[in-house]
Amino acid sequence: MKPEPEEMELRPSGLFIRWKDGHESLYPYKYLRGACGCAGCVDELTHRRVLDPAKIPDGIQALDYMEVGRYAYQFLWSDAHFTGIYAFDYLRKLCPCSECSR
Ligand SMILES: [Zn+2]
Ligand SMILES: [Zn+2]
Numbered sequence: 001m002k003p004e005p006e007e008m009e010l011r012p013s014g015l016f017i018r019w020k021d022g023h024e025s026l027y028p029y030k031y032l033r034g035a036c037g038c039a040g041c042v043d044e045l046t047h048r049r050v051l052d053p054a055k056i057p058d059g060i061q062a063l064d065y066m067e068v069g070r071y072a073y074q075f076l077w078s079d080a081h082f083t084g085i086y087a088f089d090y091l092r093k094l095c096p097c098s099e100c101s102r
Pocket of ligand 1: 036038039040041081084
């Protein structure tokens with residue numbers, strides 16, 4: 001089954017998602033911003049991460065989001081970055097909880 005969010009919320013501490021299977025994920029914004037896979041953050045040819053995680057401001061936040069074609073979210077970040085598209089299955093793999101990162 002493809003992972004699908006049942007509920008999502010931009011919380012002060014990060015992006016919260018409750019998945020259809022009942023699993024809950026909370027992604028700290030800095031972590032999520034650092035995982036951006038857009039052409040500006042990852043070199044398309046070498047797949048090397050161009051974005052230096054140390055350059056991401058500590059207080060970075062997602063200011064807004066929109067759903068992209070029912071398969072992904074796109075965020076507007078407080079550093080004015082917005083080109084990253086986070087597919088639901090990518091987000092599910094990124095879940096930082098102790099159960100998923102085992
Ligand atoms: Zn990016
Ligand atoms: Zn998890």
